[in-house]
Amino acid sequence: MAFTIDPGLCPQNHRCPLVAACPAGAISQEGFALPEIDPGRCVECGLCAAACGRQAVRERN
Structure with missing residues (x-):
């Protein structure tokens, strides 16, 4: 099971709190992208x- 972020649901107008929440450091973000x-x-x-x-x-298919 892998995960992806749906660009239609993500507002992309702020620093994503998931970057800090990921215990494995697997989430990155450049600016507000x-x-x-x-x-x-x-x-x-x-x-x-x-x-x-x-x-x-x-979940990614």
């Missing part, structure tokens, strides 16, 4: 999906 999840670093804990108030984090 769409955050990216590095599948190589992701430990698939699901904390990002639980913490996202916009429900923008989804």
